[in-house]
Amino acid sequence: MAVTYLLLARLPDGQLAAFEAYENAVLPLLAEHGGRLERRLRTPDGRLEAHIVTFDGDEDFAAYRADPRRAAAAPLLASSGAQIDLHAMRDVR
Template sequence: MAVTYLLLARLPEGGLGSFNAYERAVLPLLAEYGGRLERRLRTLDDRVEVHLITFPGSEDLAAYRADARRLEAAPSLESSGAEVEVLAVREV
């Protein structure tokens, strides 16, 4: 059964460049795991980014998160200083 996730990334001042570099590296990998980026939104001050991402199942998200290329890009995420939260969500 498909699962939709909400990713919330809070970015500190000056973290956007590294965060964008990380996103350029990892978002193209989603499709390899059946993932689909439904929405990608950012606040007007560029300090919070939200994604709605759907995967066929939770195991597909786990496989995506374990992808070696994603792990290789992790230093960009770390240097951005982003605080990231991932929540499984549903329509109400």
């Protein structure tokens, strides 16, 4: 069963480039783990970014999170100073 997550990244002023370096490293890994970036939104000031990501199942999400290439990119995320909130979501009809 597909699972959807909302990620909110709050970025300190001037750290957008560092965060984008992390994103460039990890977003291409999504497809390898059954993930799809449905939407990527950013405020005009570059201080808040939102991603809506869907995976084919919980196992796929877990595999993405455990990918060693993602772990290798973690210092890029840390250097950006981003505060990340991750929420499991469901459709409301």
